Amino acid sequence: MAAARIRCHCNASFTRSPLPHHHRNSSTLQFSPNCVGFTALKWIGDGSSCKRMVSGPSLKGGTVRAAWEEKNTDAIKETEEEKRFTCVMKFGGSSVATAERMREVADLVLTFPEESPVIVLSAMGKTTNNLLLAGEKAVSCGVSNASEIEELSIIKDLHLRTVKELEIDPSVVSSFLEELEQLLKGIAMMKELTLRTRDYLVSFGECLSTRIFAAYLNKIGVKARQYDAFEIGFITTDDFTNGDILEATYPAVAKRLYDDWMHDPAVPVVTGFLGKGWKTCAVTTLGRGGSDLTATTIGKALGLQEIQVWKDVDGVLTCDPTIYKRATPVPYLTFDEAAELAYFGAQVLHPQSMRPAREGGIPVRVKNSYNPKAPGTIITKTRDMTKTVLTSIVLKRNVTMLDIASTRMLGQVGFLAKVFSIFEDLEISVDVVATSEVSISLTLDPSKLWSRELIQQELDHVVEELEKIAVVNLAKGRAIISLIGNVQHSSLILERAFHVLWTKGINVQMISQGASKVNISLIVNDAEAEGCVEALHKSFFESGDLSELLIQPIFGNGSPVRAMQVEN
Numbered sequence: 001m002a003a004a005r006i007r008c009h010c011n012a013s014f015t016r017s018p019l020p021h022h023h024r025n026s027s028t029l030q031f032s033p034n035c036v037g038f039t040a041l042k043w044i045g046d047g048s049s050c051k052r053m054v055s056g057p058s059l060k061g062g063t064v065r066a067a068w069e070e071k072n073t074d075a076i077k078e079t080e081e082e083k084r085f086t087c088v089m090k091f092g093g094s095s096v097a098t099a100e101r102m103r104e105v106a107d108l109v110l111t112f113p114e115e116s117p118v119i120v121l122s123a124m125g126k127t128t129n130n131l132l133l134a135g136e137k138a139v140s141c142g143v144s145n146a147s148e149i150e151e152l153s154i155i156k157d158l159h160l161r162t163v164k165e166l167e168i169d170p171s172v173v174s175s176f177l178e179e180l181e182q183l184l185k186g187i188a189m190m191k192e193l194t195l196r197t198r199d200y201l202v203s204f205g206e207c208l209s210t211r212i213f214a215a216y217l218n219k220i221g222v223k224a225r226q227y228d229a230f231e232i233g234f235i236t237t238d239d240f241t242n243g244d245i246l247e248a249t250y251p252a253v254a255k256r257l258y259d260d261w262m263h264d265p266a267v268p269v270v271t272g273f274l275g276k277g278w279k280t281c282a283v284t285t286l287g288r289g290g291s292d293l294t295a296t297t298i299g300k301a302l303g304l305q306e307i308q309v310w311k312d313v314d315g316v317l318t319c320d321p322t323i324y325k326r327a328t329p330v331p332y333l334t335f336d337e338a339a340e341l342a343y344f345g346a347q348v349l350h351p352q353s354m355r356p357a358r359e360g361g362i363p364v365r366v367k368n369s370y371n372p373k374a375p376g377t378i379i380t381k382t383r384d385m386t387k388t389v390l391t392s393i394v395l396k397r398n399v400t401m402l403d404i405a406s407t408r409m410l411g412q413v414g415f416l417a418k419v420f421s422i423f424e425d426l427e428i429s430v431d432v433v434a435t436s437e438v439s440i441s442l443t444l445d446p447s448k449l450w451s452r453e454l455i456q457q458e459l460d461h462v463v464e465e466l467e468k469i470a471v472v473n474l475a476k477g478r479a480i481i482s483l484i485g486n487v488q489h490s491s492l493i494l495e496r497a498f499h500v501l502w503t504k505g506i507n508v509q510m511i512s513q514g515a516s517k518v519n520i521s522l523i524v525n526d527a528e529a530e531g532c533v534e535a536l537h538k539s540f541f542e543s544g545d546l547s548e549l550l551i552q553p554i555f556g557n558g559s560p561v562r563a564m565q566v567e568n
């Protein structure tokens, strides 16, 4: 039994000892809190039958009895043949920013010999931003100046220096860099940068990073094969800059990766962020930070045991560390919490990336490539939320708020429908909504396109349309503070939050608890928002364990009592 490697669905599994440290013996396993089970990585046994250990029934005190899953050896061979890959490992731009970082990432991949990973990479460092800036400059700089665009030089220098330092053949990148320069000249000639061209332009970032990394793996003796996602079945809608993955992607990607492996096994190195429009057949992108979504899509397509996203932080934190540096890692999250957190502005995860993982029931682990020993965050379908009050505080800045009051009297039928159809027609998404009988307050998503703000023209148009049916008040410069946690304890969360904000003299302009069971959103002035996050963080995460304030049933007379009073 000692030979069986076990992947527990909790952070302790990252100790890669044959039996994780919290296992008491081979048949009864002591789990850390929140662990949701385990699966042995390998089948053991020979002859006609094989078995592997999986979670059995829960016992008292965080103990789970191990059960054996048994199969006929031939059946195992077939499934193992198909399941060549165990996990997907996605490395973001910060993880592969330089040659040195690429080396470290390769070492990191090699430290998990029991894994058979699919690698997904983002563009190196700030390459995507530089490509976008270069494209914008090309529009107005004139053809003869296109080669001199500063960001083009930065991109060329970075990639040529990287291949040199990794001692791989420069031809891996040179033809791409020439093509990039030609493209910028073309944009300069046309004096326009359409969304379609923009996507093609930024695709160079991931096409370059993956070619370099695959070449480096081959150089150090790890057989690897580079893939452009748009060539292996990543089919998206034709919404350039914001493509949605279509269902056809899953079987296509699985077939291509398995078929290639069967013919000639090699570690796949896939471009993150990119796809192919189903009608146009042109390169599309999945929205900023879209490589996370590439990784979870591959995880679901191949039915992998785990999806790992490697970042430059110790997992998902209690708030954005660039806003407040005393943020600490959140060890466990559910897909719902992670999705809400990402949607409401935590840059650490792509807003859509949890969907494939949730659908495939595949745990997502967020790890730090600069600090691999840190346990990181594990995101699963469910977790024990009984003691969870608040998990993380998220800030979305630069938000526009609209107060819309019907010009008709009470009870006008179809008012809300009319308001929302205007937003639908103008393709503007709404974040937070609060309604009364005759009025509605809402915030507009500031990141409609490429993280740029909604432009004034669009806002004027929205107001013009709404004023046909309502009195409209538009307020810019607002921020959404989202309190991600257990909404079942909303009274405790709100009591705390409002006490903190009241002490700071801040009035909340709108509040929404909404249908989500994990998010309460507060709208405040943008200028005050960072101070609010800091004060809320201090109160929720740095002044004792809030779960002690939860209403606890007292056994004896059976009546629930408050364990402690909330301090003022």
Ligand SMILES: Nc1ncnc2c1ncn2[C@@H]1O[C@H](COP(=O)(O)OP(=O)(O)O)[C@@H](O)[C@H]1O
Binding pocket: 091, 092, 093, 094, 095, 122, 289, 310, 311, 312, 313, 315, 316, 317, 318, 319, 320, 321, 322, 345, 346, 347, 348, 349, 392
């Ligand atoms: N709640 C949060 N937890 C962790 N990081 C966060 C959070 N909110 C925002 N961030 C930011 O997200 C960054 C990591 O995401 P990202 O830049 O997309 O990484 P990568 O490019 O490596 O994929 C962090 O450096 C941090 O500044």
Ligand SMILES: N[C@@H](CC(=O)OP(=O)(O)O)C(=O)O
Binding pocket: 091, 092, 093, 094, 122, 123, 128, 129, 205, 272, 273, 287, 288, 289, 290, 291, 292
């Ligand atoms: N390179 C793309 C896609 C991506 O996912 O990047 P990162 O993993 O570095 O956030 C971007 O910058 O948006």
